[in-house]
Amino acid sequence: MSEANSNGKRALEGVRVLDLTWLQVGPQATRLLATFGAQVIRIEWRERKAIDFIRYVPPFAPDHATADGGRSQGISPRGHGIRGNYDRAGYFNNTNPGKYGITLNLNHSKGRDLLRRMVREANVICENFSPGQMDKWGLGYEDLRKLNPRIIYIQTTGVGKAGTYKDYVSYGPTAQAFSGLTFLSGLPEPQPPAGWGYSYLDHSPGYFGAIMLMAAIRRQRLSGVGCYIDMSQSETGLMLSGTSMLEHQLTGKPTARYGNRMPYLDWSPHGAYRCSGDDNWIAISIQSDEQWRALVEEMGSPEWARAARFATIASRKQHEDDLDAKLTAYTKGRERYDLMNRLQARGIAAGVVQKAPDRFDNDPQLKARGYYVDLPHSDIGTWPIEGFPAKLSRSPANIGGETNRAAPKLGEDNDFVYGKLVGLSDAEMASLREEEVI
Amino acid sequence: MKSELNLGTSLEGITILEIGDQMGDYASMLLAGLGAEVVKLEPREGSPSRGIGPFASDTHDREQSLFFWRYNLNKKSAMLDVDDPSARRALSTLASKADIVLLSGEYETVARRLELWRKIAEDNPRLIVCTITPFGLDGPHRALKTTDLVQMALGGIMAVCGYDPNKDGAYDTPPIAPAMWHSYHLGGEYAAVAMMAAINFRELSGEGQFIDVSVHEAVNTCTEVAIPTYVYSGLVVKRQTARHAAPNITHARLTKSADGIFMLASLSPFEREQRALAQLADEVGIAHVLGTPEFAQLEKDDHVAAAIYRNDLLEQLVESLPADDLFHRAQKLGLAWSPIRRPEQNLDDPHFAARGSFATIHHPELGRDLRYPGTVASDGHAPHFSYTRRAPRLGEHTDEVLRRVKS
Numbered sequence: 001m002s003e004a005n006s007n008g009k010r011a012l013e014g015v016r017v018l019d020l021t022w023l024q025v026g027p028q029a030t031r032l033l034a035t036f037g038a039q040v041i042r043i044e045w046r047e048r049k050a051i052d053f054i055r056y057v058p059p060f061a062p063d064h065a066t067a068d069g070g071r072s073q074g075i076s077p078r079g080h081g082i083r084g085n086y087d088r089a090g091y092f093n094n095t096n097p098g099k100y101g102i103t104l105n106l107n108h109s110k111g112r113d114l115l116r117r118m119v120r121e122a123n124v125i126c127e128n129f130s131p132g133q134m135d136k137w138g139l140g141y142e143d144l145r146k147l148n149p150r151i152i153y154i155q156t157t158g159v160g161k162a163g164t165y166k167d168y169v170s171y172g173p174t175a176q177a178f179s180g181l182t183f184l185s186g187l188p189e190p191q192p193p194a195g196w197g198y199s200y201l202d203h204s205p206g207y208f209g210a211i212m213l214m215a216a217i218r219r220q221r222l223s224g225v226g227c228y229i230d231m232s233q234s235e236t237g238l239m240l241s242g243t244s245m246l247e248h249q250l251t252g253k254p255t256a257r258y259g260n261r262m263p264y265l266d267w268s269p270h271g272a273y274r275c276s277g278d279d280n281w282i283a284i285s286i287q288s289d290e291q292w293r294a295l296v297e298e299m300g301s302p303e304w305a306r307a308a309r310f311a312t313i314a315s316r317k318q319h320e321d322d323l324d325a326k327l328t329a330y331t332k333g334r335e336r337y338d339l340m341n342r343l344q345a346r347g348i349a350a351g352v353v354q355k356a357p358d359r360f361d362n363d364p365q366l367k368a369r370g371y372y373v374d375l376p377h378s379d380i381g382t383w384p385i386e387g388f389p390a391k392l393s394r395s396p397a398n399i400g401g402e403t404n405r406a407a408p409k410l411g412e413d414n415d416f417v418y419g420k421l422v423g424l425s426d427a428e429m430a431s432l433r434e435e436e437v438i
Numbered sequence: 439m440k441s442e443l444n445l446g447t448s449l450e451g452i453t454i455l456e457i458g459d460q461m462g463d464y465a466s467m468l469l470a471g472l473g474a475e476v477v478k479l480e481p482r483e484g485s486p487s488r489g490i491g492p493f494a495s496d497t498h499d500r501e502q503s504l505f506f507w508r509y510n511l512n513k514k515s516a517m518l519d520v521d522d523p524s525a526r527r528a529l530s531t532l533a534s535k536a537d538i539v540l541l542s543g544e545y546e547t548v549a550r551r552l553e554l555w556r557k558i559a560e561d562n563p564r565l566i567v568c569t570i571t572p573f574g575l576d577g578p579h580r581a582l583k584t585t586d587l588v589q590m591a592l593g594g595i596m597a598v599c600g601y602d603p604n605k606d607g608a609y610d611t612p613p614i615a616p617a618m619w620h621s622y623h624l625g626g627e628y629a630a631v632a633m634m635a636a637i638n639f640r641e642l643s644g645e646g647q648f649i650d651v652s653v654h655e656a657v658n659t660c661t662e663v664a665i666p667t668y669v670y671s672g673l674v675v676k677r678q679t680a681r682h683a684a685p686n687i688t689h690a691r692l693t694k695s696a697d698g699i700f701m702l703a704s705l706s707p708f709e710r711e712q713r714a715l716a717q718l719a720d721e722v723g724i725a726h727v728l729g730t731p732e733f734a735q736l737e738k739d740d741h742v743a744a745a746i747y748r749n750d751l752l753e754q755l756v757e758s759l760p761a762d763d764l765f766h767r768a769q770k771l772g773l774a775w776s777p778i779r780r781p782e783q784n785l786d787d788p789h790f791a792a793r794g795s796f797a798t799i800h801h802p803e804l805g806r807d808l809r810y811p812g813t814v815a816s817d818g819h820a821p822h823f824s825y826t827r828r829a830p831r832l833g834e835h836t837d838e839v840l841r842r843v844k845s
Contacts, residue, residue: 011639024662036635059663059670077671077685090670091663141818154815158774162816164789168769170776173681177702180781182680185599185616192692192700193778194614195680197598198662207627208814212822214634215448215472221641227443229822231815235795238811240623241781243504247492248782249808250504255780260587260615264491264505270587272596272612279609283591344582351588353613355597356668356675359658363592365579371655384669389625389655390632391574394647395639397632 010037011395015217016421018118019043019099020127022052024199025156025172025233027095028206030126033213034098034401035388038124041100041417042408043115050106051410052092056082059090061380070374070381087379087409097375097385098401101408102417103438110437112137118422119144123220124152124213130169131161141228151226152216156205160232170233172199179237180255184244187259204236261320268316272353273328275336281353282336284327284343289313294346299330360384373399375406382406414438444817446824449474452637454538456513457520457551460487460619461570461653462542463509464626469633470512471812471823477532477839478510479518484832486543494804501803501831505619510829511799511810516840517833520551531843533558533565537640538633542570545581556648565646566636570629574652584653589621593657598664598675598683602690613677624660625653680778689745693753695777699761703752703768703775712748714771719751721767722758726751785809797825 015038019030022044034040044051062076065088079088105111116139119125125144127134134140134155141153155161158170159178176182176196186194209231216227238245243264244255260271262285272281286292289312296305304326310316316323331339336352343350352358359366366372369391372384385406388397400406403413418424418438432438450473456466457479470476478485483500490505491498500506518525533539539555541548548571559565569575572584582588590596596613603609629651636647658665664675667685675683680692680702691704705711716728727733728751737744756764761777768775784790797812808828813821 009639009643011635011642013642032631036638057663059667059673061670071669075670075672077673079671090666094666159789160793160816162818163793164787165769169772169774171774173702173704174774174776177776177778178784180779180784181617182702182778183780184618186601186614187611191601193680194600194616195702195778196616197595197600197675197677197681197683198660198664199682200616200660203660203662204623204627205814207624207631210631211468211627211634212445212472212815214631214638215445218634218638218641219445219448221638225443227445228818229445229815230818232793232795235790235793235811236814238781238784238790238795239814240617240620241811242618243492243508244781245785245811246504246508246808248780249785250494255782258618260612262585262587262618264618265489267585270585272587272591272614274612281591281596281613283587283596283615285585285587287585347583349583349585349588351582351584351592353591353596354594356594356661356664359594360665360668365573365577365654366658368577369574369652369655371658386659386665387655388632389628389653389659390649390651392632392636392639392647392649394643394645395635397635 008395010398012036012038012214012217015039015124016122017041017124017126018115018122020125020129021156022128023054024095024202025205026126026128026209028203029154029209029213030099031095031097032206032210033124035397035399036395037398037402039100039402040098041102042096043102043104044410045105046103046410051086054092054095055086055089055410057089057091061088061090061383065380067379067381070376071383073381090383093377093380093383093407094385096407097399097405098403099408100403100413100417101411102414103411105437106137106139108435108437110432110435112139114422114432114437115139116144116147119151120148122148122151123217124154126154126209128156131157131166145226149226150220150224152213152220152229153226154209154213154229154231156209156231156233158232159234161230172202172233175201175233175237179234180241180244181237183255184241184257186257188257193257201233201237204240205231205233208236266313268313268320269323269327271324273324273331275331275334275339277336280336282331282339283351283353285349287349291348292316294348295343298342298346375400377406378409378412441817441819444820445472445822447473452538453477453536454540455479455532455536456540458540458542458548458570459485460490460505460509461622461625462540462629463487463506464622465570465629465633466540467509467511467513468626468630471825473824476513477835478513478515478830479520480515480832481519482517488832507829508810511797511825512827513830514835514839515830515832516836518836518839526554528840528843529554530558530561532839533562535842536565537637538566538568540568540570540629545571545573545575549575559646559648563646564640564644566633566640566649567646568629568633568636568649568651570625570651570653572652573654575650579654586619586621587615589653589657590615593621593654594661594664595620595657598661598677600677602679602687603676621653621657624656625651628656689749693756695756695761695764696758697760700778701756701761701764701775702778703756703773705748705752711773714773715748715752718768718771718773719755722755724751724754724758794821797821799825799828801828
């Protein structure tokens with residue numbers, strides 16, 4: 001992927017991003033900017049509280065993984081974990097490819113001065129500290145704007161910096177619960193919500209952040225102005241809550257959950273059905289009576305399926321519990337991929353509920369499209385990184401970014417960034433190191 | 439009060455022609471919220487997404503789809519059958535005045551329409567042509583039949599969402615697709631990211647380009663630790679009720695409040711949160727041993743038992759208070775807890791009102807306003823996304839758009 005486009009211009013060429021974010025919610029946006037050619041500089045500090053917490057989160061590269069090796073050396077569930085080495089976390093590696101990594105002590109006045117100096121030459125600054133932390137340091141938007149009127153400043157917090165709950169704290173799951181997204185997922189009440197198996201609201205602000213930042217960068221290029229973006233994870237949740245709020249305003253009815261069924265189209269059966277093996281499932285969506293008849297034929301036209309009560313969509317919807325039970329009796333002895341292929345051959349939308357090994361080892365579509373990208377890391381070697389889900393013909397996504405590397409080690413690029421980009425002399429850098437500033 | 443630095447007009451002057459189905463609605467609406475002009479070119483019967491419920495009235499006609507309303511704010515609609523060869527000249531003319539053409543739908547339809555747009559793009563090198571298809575334009579699965587549910591299955595999100603296994607470790611409940619249309623949300627967001635990259639590239643180079651978005655890959659990007667856990671350790675994460683999928687089953691954390699609302703309440707390992715829990719228990723008047731030398735000893739001797747004690751105390755707290763009371767008390771002590779709200783409970787929340795999170799949109803046909811979730815960020819004074827117009831009626835802007843062709 002990266003070879004094919006290494007000569008061309010990048011969409012965000014010449015854009016420098018100071019990235020003070022951590023966890024997932026901020027680094028996701030800067031990952032996308034790096035992918036399109038921005039020079040992203042991840043800023044951390046070598047104290048426990050100022051190191052990105054994701055560096056502590058499993059999985060870790062196995063102990064035998066070295067800089068000139070990588071995944072080819074084999075994998076292992078028995079890594080030694082973190083043990084003071086902040087450079088072996090796999091999820092951090094997947095979240096931060098293409099970025100430079102430096103250490104800078106913002107609790108030191110010289111560290112804050114150095115950041116100010118860097119802001120003068122930067123296009124974008126991103127942070128997701130607790131609301132107000134940057135203001136306390138004298139590094140808030142109004143402060144930085146005086147140094148660089150073109151600066152684009154984005155901060156992401158759980159509920160937003162402005163508003164009644166501005167001091168409330170939130171992780172992705174909190175914002176999901178608050179915004180209504182957790183409620184929307186799961187089987188109908190009285191079953192509890194199933195919620196989300198990951199922090200979706202740590203991801204969506206990354207996508208929205210990239211969209212807004214690229215709109216702001218374009219305007220900065222064209223007319224030289226910056227902006228301040230106070231992003232709220234909870235608001236991104238509201239944006240994704242579909243039609244529920246509209247329906248409620250019109251009917252007064254409380255929002256309901258529907259499991260995997262489709263109440264909004266004449267589609268049935270519609271759900272996940274058990275297949276042979278351990279926790280194996282297939283999703284099937286029947287979108288017309290014609291497709292239903294094709295499914296009946298595939299099942300060998302059993303008597304139950306030819307009954308009048310299942311013949312029309314209206315009638316199938318009426319008897320959906322019974323229908324699902326009978327369909328499950330058919331699917332549960334079947335091999336999931338074989339069944340998917342047979343149903344697809346009959347024009348039926350059907351797909352295996354794929355787990356990580358299915359997607360990583362076997363998905364022929366992801367393979368053909370080159371979705372996973374192998375990138376080197378300076379400590380743990382070359383590992384596959386999740387890619388960008390679109391091909392652009394002239395300014396392709398390049399997950400390895402300007403560094404052509406997976407995630408940076410803690411402070412890996414201090415010499416390059418402080419020496420070459422900021423222009424500090426060796427003596428200045430040595431003295432700042434001595435004073436625990438960089 | 440909008441500041442001069444608001445992004446709501448930042449894409450003014452960018453025109454997007456949108457042709458397709460529900461896979462494209464959201465992507466172009468996002469850019470419409472930043473000021474782009476979006477013109478939907480619809481066939482005589484209307485775009486397919488006009489047929490998706492729920493509906494505003496029992497007639498279920500194509501002007502009543504709440505799905506269409508939700509995902510087509512600020513847009514214009516012109517009735518023009520893009521598959522009719524006689525429309526070719528009109529399309530060329532419109533393209534010469536447009537910046538982006540967005541094509542969405544199943545592979546066969548999009549690939550067929552793309553042939554024409556490839557020719558049109560030859561005469562318009564600045565044109566950006568973006569396709570959104572279930573699997574992308576190449577690869578062995580490109581023409582598989584899908585729906586949102588099937589994309590969520592193949593893309594891996596369903597496998598990490600659902601309910602806890604039973605005590606034997608077996609799952610009695612199916613994997614769950616969390617919230618409807620989520621695969622199209624993901625495809626749409628990434629398409630918007632890619633279109634913004636292409637717009638930026640064009641400012642540098644003067645060149646347009648083709649963008650090929652795969653909904654399958656978009657869904658795949660969004661399963662968090664599932665792939666890294668497998669890639670680095672060979673372990674497979676398991677789905678669990680309302681918490682992160684993980685290789686092991688973690689502590690359950692859904693508890694009902696005194697008024698019967700499920701609360702999301704958990705404790706991180708941070709000491710600050712442990713202290714806040716003790717303080718909250720004191721406030722509410724629940725006896726506990728947190729902070730005593732005995733508890734400190736227990737933590738040293740058996741940290742698992744200590745954790746169970748803390749979780750029991752947490753559950754007792756949740757059960758003793760109404761959800762909203764608990765929410766505000768916990769938050770004031772710095773605990774990231776929240777009731778699991780229904781989406782509509784946010785409509786009248788003072789926080790979102792203060793931020794202008796909802797756009798008030800007038801529906802003349804209903805004779806009333808409806809409030810739509812309308813932004814994800816504020817500029818400190820006003821929302822960055824700006825939604826002001828309801829979704830267009832079919833062909834509402836046909837005359838305006840055809841005048842453009844003639845002029």
